[in-house]
Amino acid sequence: KAGVTQTPRYLIKTRGQQVTLSCSPISGHRSVSWYQQTPGQGLQFLFEYFSETQRNKGNFPGRFSGRQFSNSRSEMNVSTLELGDSALYLCASSLTGPNEQFFGPGTRLTVL
Amino acid sequence: AQSVTQLDSHVSVSEGTPVLLRCNYSSSYSPSLFWYVQHPNKGLQLLLKYTSAATLVKGINGFEAEFKKSETSFHLTKPSAHMSDAAEYFCVVSSYNTNAGKSTFGDGTTLTVKP
Numbered sequence: 001k002a003g004v005t006q007t008p009r010y011l012i013k014t015r016g017q018q019v020t021l022s023c024s025p026i027s028g029h030r031s032v033s034w035y036q037q038t039p040g041q042g043l044q045f046l047f048e049y050f051s052e053t054q055r056n057k058g059n060f061p062g063r064f065s066g067r068q069f070s071n072s073r074s075e076m077n078v079s080t081l082e083l084g085d086s087a088l089y090l091c092a093s094s095l096t097g098p099n100e101q102f103f104g105p106g107t108r109l110t111v112l
Numbered sequence: 113a114q115s116v117t118q119l120d121s122h123v124s125v126s127e128g129t130p131v132l133l134r135c136n137y138s139s140s141y142s143p144s145l146f147w148y149v150q151h152p153n154k155g156l157q158l159l160l161k162y163t164s165a166a167t168l169v170k171g172i173n174g175f176e177a178e179f180k181k182s183e184t185s186f187h188l189t190k191p192s193a194h195m196s197d198a199a200e201y202f203c204v205v206s207s208y209n210t211n212a213g214k215s216t217f218g219d220g221t222t223l224t225v226k227p
Contacts, residue, residue, distance in 0.1 A: 004155075033215070043202065043217040056214055090155060099144055099163070099206050101215065103155035 002027065004093050004104035012110045018079040021107045025072050025093030031055075032074040033101065034066060037088040046089075049074055050097065078109075086111045114139040116205045118218035126226045131175075131190040133221045135203035138184060145186045146204040147177055150220075156202065162186060173197070198225045 005024045013019050025032050033056075034046040045058040049068035066076040072093075078085055088108050092101035119134040137143060144163045148156040160171025167179040177188045186203060203218040 035217075042219045045215065045217075048214075092156075097206075099215075100146070100158060100161055101156075103148075103157070105155045108153075 004091060004102050006089075006091050006104035006107050008107060009105065010108045010110075012112065013081050014112050015081055015083060017081050018077065019081060019109060020075055020077045021089055021091075021109075023074045023076075023091030023093075023104060025074070025091075026102055029093035029095055029102070030072055031094045031097050032068055032072065033092045033094075034074070034076050035090040035092065036060075037090055037106070038086070043090070046076065048097075055097075081111045083111050085109065114141075114143065114205050114207055114214070114216050116203050116216050116218040118201075118203050118221050120221050121219065122222045122224065124224040124226060125193045127195055128192050131188070131193045131197065131223065133188040133201050133203075133223065135186045135188065135218060136184055137186060137203070137205045139205055139207045141207040144206045145177075145179060146206070147171065147175070147186075147188050148202045148204060149199045150202065151199045159188070159201075193223075193225045195225050195227065198223055 007022045031050045033048040035043050037043045048056040052068045063079045068074045088106045090106045091104045094101045116137045146161045147159040149159050150156045159175050160169045162169050162179045170176045175190045200220045200222050202220050206215045
């Protein structure tokens with residue numbers, strides 16, 4: 001069974017731009033969660049989607065948004081990028097909820 | 113509400129000696145507890161999980177953890193460290209209330225293994 005895949009693996013953007021990251025969960029998994037990882041803040045929960053609905057949300061500004069498609073694939077979007085958005089963005093999938101999660105390799109976003 | 117505290121941000125051991133990574137948690141509900149490992153520039157990999165079955169949980173690569181409700185702890189141990197164990201380790205608590213679950217990650221413990 002294929003694992004969680006994230007594309008792209010690396011991104012370089014400039015301040016003010018927007019970016020879309022993609023996550024394909026393990027086949028059959030309906031829950032997808034997104035996390036931001038930085039050296040200063042550690043791993044922070046962004047949001048969780050289940051069956052195309054956002055079920056849980058962390059404490060991030062509205063510039064961070066996401067969606068989930070009927071095939072459970074998920075995207076997250078960050079608009080008006082700031083330098084502080086530079087981070088490793090991790091996607092995790094699970095069968096029904098944020099219990100045992102399987103993580104993708106992450107997307108490394110650098111904002112210049 | 114739930115929280116998790118990893119008591120050591122850095123742990124250094126010599127190869128072949130025991131490893132102890134400490135984790136305390138709090139949760140208003142019956143929690144599930146996990147340990148994940150992250151090697152540099154990689155995603156997180158599940159080491160082991162506790163989900164209200166046996167309190168002593170065995171995981172991959174020789175790691176195990178014991179759930180102690182009275183102490184609200186879930187410490188990770190390994191009898192003998194290998195160089196390949198050098199990584200960052202995260203303790204995670206998950207619980208469900210209503211229909212939405214939430215996972216809370218600890219700040220991580222960096223394990224260094226000296227030859």
